[in-house]
Every structure is written in structure tokens, then in C-alpha cells.
Amino acid sequence: MQNLSSNWFLTLMFKVIGRIEPNILCATDFLIGDMSDINYEYLLLNKPLILLSNPWLKANFPDAGHRIESVGELAGVLDLIRLKDSFLNARAKVLKEAFSVANVNSSDVALSTILEASQMDNPRLVLHHKNNQIYKSNLMPLVKSARKLNIDVSENVINSDNNVINIGAHFRVLLDEKVANNFCVHLDHGLKGDGTANVEISRRDYKKNNFFPSVNLHLTAGPMGQRRTQMLLGPMKDRAVIGAYPKATSIIEGANLDSRKEILSFYGLNPKLPVITYAPAGEKSLEKPGGSLSRDVLRELKLFEKKKNFNVVVKLKYPYYYQRKMLSNIKQKFKNVFFG
16 A cells, blocks of 8 residues: 555545544444454444455454445445345344443443452452553443442552552553552453454464463453453463453443434534444554555545445544554664664
């Protein structure tokens, strides 16, 4: 993929967003996804899913929605969906595999599972997200659940107190010696559903880190994630426990008419038109073999938006994606020049 200039980036007529909140997923009527965990999150809303599939994705991701190979097929698929939502039963089947709890109680169940596993009396919780918006989106629903039980919660605090439960959405912070002395919980920021990662890369990472011995509990969202986590943990597989996905609570709570109006207003979308959100995992790569993001796809979506009566939103995983990519490429070139 060629580098995209910031000028081209700003000329898009449809909305390109990199924000986590407000969650555009809650106001989305049709999701176009590839190998991103957001596909599984969208199942919570029981709305049509369209998979922009390359051969890797076809072989690894469940048949939870219509598959297209290019945006040129989008209009025809939308016509089919209007006639009949033919993947209703398929989505329900995958939903049960992805989520043990698929309702507003998800965060409460996740916390109760953590408390039971810790066997602590009167613990304090520390949520480690380092202000990463993706990590925060799955950890912060636990705050409300903790307050119901009068449990003290703090964020990004590192100490060695004995009565602390450290909960991280990434392994890195749980490897700190002061943190590792306490009860540590890894609550993945993604669902680890089938087809959402190149598992071989994850397998090597787990083995390299000796299967993360400092993590006492790996909380998974459902049977699908449990199988993958146990496989990755190898000799530590007994530390994986099915609980729930805290973020499911905020997704379901945010999918109502009042929230929809606020979300559409925030992003400047037409409230009279349905919303199509394209949420790719990224560009195709070794790490993301099912990624679909490309200049051609964005160009086709821009043309679609001009011809059809839809709000078209491109939800990038990170803010300023292309600017970050260009800076990364520049750094790599300098690295090659000076150290290659």
C-alpha cells in the first residue's frame, strides 16, 4: 500500500474516525469487518455482519455473515439483507461460542469470577490500562461493578500491597515485579475469537515469556476464547477461566435510541440515514493475514457513499493511522540508513 498523504486523508467525504468513545458500533446498522474482534462484539447487537474476506479469512473466520471480496459487491448484499436476514441463526450460534454472558450483567459476572478466583477478603482493585483507549474500553466497566460491592478501585497504580488485585488488558504491566507479587489478572482487550489473529505469532510470544507465570488468572469471554487461551498457555492452561467480557455491558447499554442520537450528532452523521461502519483490523500482513484495509477499499467506499443513501463510517483501530504509518516508515528508513 502506498503512503497516503494527510491531504488525501482529509478529502474523504465519509467519516474516518479513530476514537473509541462514543462507540460508533452502538449506532451501526451494518458492519463491514475482516479479522477484527469487533465482528464478535457486533454480534451482541444482533445486526447484519458483512465480511470483507480474503482467502485467509474465508478459511479461519466463522460464517457469521455475508462474505464479499470487494466493496463492489456491497450494494447487492445489502439488497439481499433487506429481503431476508439469512444469517440470523448463524450469528446466534457464534454468539454462544464467543460469549458465556451476552447481556448487561457481563461486567458484574467478570468481576465476581475474578473475586472468587482470588480468594481475597476485602481486596482493592487496580486497573492497568496506561491510558490506552482500547484497553480502557474493556477495563473501565469494572469500575461500576466494583462500586456496587463497595470495592475500592484505582487506575495505573503500582505497589506491593498484599490485598490488591491487579487487572491488566495487556501482559506487559503484569510483568512488573511489584505488580507480579500480587494477584494478577489478564483480561484480554480482545475476544480471542476464531480467525482474529495469526495464532502462530501468539504461540511464539507466550512461549518466549514462559507462559506468563506471574499471571494468576486469564479471564476469557466464552468457550471460543477459552480454547485458544488454553492452547496458548500450554502448561499454564489451568489458569484460564471462562468469565465474561466487561465491554459487552457498555455495548449493550449504549445501543438505544437516545444514545444513537447522541452518537450520530457527535460524529456529524445524518440521523435519517442508516449507518454502515467499516472496521478493519488493519492492512494485510504477517500479523494480520485477514486484514483488508487499503487505499482501494477506501476509494470504493467513498464512491459507494456518493451513490447510496447511507452514512459511511471508517473506524480505524488507532487515531491518525496513516500519519502513524508514515512516521513508522520514515523511522524504519533512517534505521536502515544508519544501522542497516
